[in-house]
Amino acid sequence: MAKPEMREPIESGCPDGFQYMHPTMRRNFGLWDFHEDTQPGVMVHVAKGGDKVWTVKAGTQRILDVFTLRDLLDIADEFADGYIRFTIRSNIEFYTDTEAKVQPLVDALKEKGYAVGGTRNSVASISHTQGWLHCDIPGTDASGVVKSMMDELYDEFTNWNMPNRVHITTSCCQINCGGQGDIAINVQHTKPPKIDHSLVGNVCERPSVVARCPVAAIRPAMVDGQPSLEVDEKKCICCGACYPPCPPMQINDHEFTQLAVWIGGNHSNARGKPTFQRLVAAGIPNNPPRWPEATAIVKKILDCYKEGARDWERINEWVERIGWPRFFEVTGLPFTKYHIDNWRGARANLNSSTHIRF
Ligand code: SF4
Numbered sequence: 178m179a180k181p182e183m184r185e186p187i188e189s190g191c192p193d194g195f196q197y198m199h200p201t202m203r204r205n206f207g208l209w210d211f212h213e214d215t216q217p218g219v220m221v222h223v224a225k226g227g228d229k230v231w232t233v234k235a236g237t238q239r240i241l242d243v244f245t246l247r248d249l250l251d252i253a254d255e256f257a258d259g260y261i262r263f264t265i266r267s268n269i270e271f272y273t274d275t276e277a278k279v280q281p282l283v284d285a286l287k288e289k290g291y292a293v294g295g296t297r298n299s300v301a302s303i304s305h306t307q308g309w310l311h312c313d314i315p316g317t318d319a320s321g322v323v324k325s326m327m328d329e330l331y332d333e334f335t336n337w338n339m340p341n342r343v344h345i346t347t348s349c350c351q352i353n354c355g356g357q358g359d360i361a362i363n364v365q366h367t368k369p370p371k372i373d374h375s376l377v378g379n380v381c382e383r384p385s386v387v388a389r390c391p392v393a394a395i396r397p398a399m400v401d402g403q404p405s406l407e408v409d410e411k412k413c414i415c416c417g418a419c420y421p422p423c424p425p426m427q428i429n430d431h432e433f434t435q436l437a438v439w440i441g442g443n444h445s446n447a448r449g450k451p452t453f454q455r456l457v458a459a460g461i462p463n464n465p466p467r468w469p470e471a472t473a474i475v476k477k478i479l480d481c482y483k484e485g486a487r488d489w490e491r492i493n494e495w496v497e498r499i500g501w502p503r504f505f506e507v508t509g510l511p512f513t514k515y516h517i518d519n520w521r522g523a524r525a526n527l528n529s530s531t532h533i534r535f
């Protein structure tokens with residue numbers, strides 16, 4: 178029997194990035210020697226053969242309207258070489274291999290109101306998820322939190338005035354793609370979900386919801402003769418995981434859905450071990466449209482870090498050096514019982530590490 182002819186795979190993933198690269202970058206792939214930061218928001222990469230590519234970085238509001246996008250692309254065509262890239266922190270980077278184009282490009286961006294910066298020892302754009310647009314469980318408008326905070330951190334973005342780079346993240350729910358960073362602003366639910374029993378029977382797949390709870394706090398129940406669910410509130414850790422598969426288990430609340438600030442998370446193992454972030458402020462009002470309470474706390478932490486850290490210390494390294502009691506002293510943040518992990522499963526939780534055993 179003839180060997181069946183294999184069909185060609187259909188590629189539907191990410192397109193090949195090389196086709197969008199600046200030609201000088203393509204030519205020097207794998208041949209870069211070093212890079213330098215020439216001014217806030219501007220870097221030059223130098224190849225072993227002497228080719229150079231300048232990168233100019235500007236902040237954006239992330240959720241771009243088509244007019245802003247066209248504006249930015251016109252700038253790329255007129256002042257750079259027509260090549261751009263969006264970073265994971267919603268910055269736009271323009272590329273050129275002509276030094277004479279750099280300053281006019283920076284000036285054109287500033288003239289149109291775009292902030293140029295976010296490199297080296299500055300506060301980079303805050304990364305965030307955006308549940309309101311595409312997800313089913315957001316507890317806050319993460320983009321709004323970011324916009325309010327970056328408005329307040331304009332100088333820290335456009336200047337090199339921090340001890341080292343600062344990565345800030347936000348998330349719009351408590352359990353999924355929330356970030357880990359030098360500072361993280363995450364949603365915190367503080368009450369168990371309220372169940373609308375009249376809807377559960379028709380809307381929820383009850384076995385899936387029961388299976389979803391990480392602490393087995395949900396049980397099937399008959400309520401008023403209808404199939405429904407019940408929550409053991411003593412076990413519930415208010416994570417919000419039951420709400421996506423079962424919207425009648427509403428957990429969002431204008432008062433009890435709050436924000437928390439965590440600090441010191443670091444993925445890098447360049448100079449020290451990667452570190453987990455730790456809770457430093459909880460119960461912060463989820464207060465749109467400007468979130469002033471959360472912004473004030475983040476600014477206070479940044480001011481103390483700027484004041485007290487040594488050159489090139491990241492936030493986690495600064496706190497490790499001065500100690501956590503001193504951190505709470507200098508920032509004036511209250512240390513409360515909510516900072517202590519007293520969850521009944523914490524013992525098993527901590528024992529999951531090979532380093533700490535109880
Ligand atoms: S953080 Fe949560 S709500 Fe926001 S996009 Fe991710 S999963 Fe959805």
Ligand code: SF4
Binds near residue numbers: 369370389395412419
């Ligand atoms: S909020 Fe989380 S812990 Fe509480 S019942 Fe729902 S899934 Fe379980």
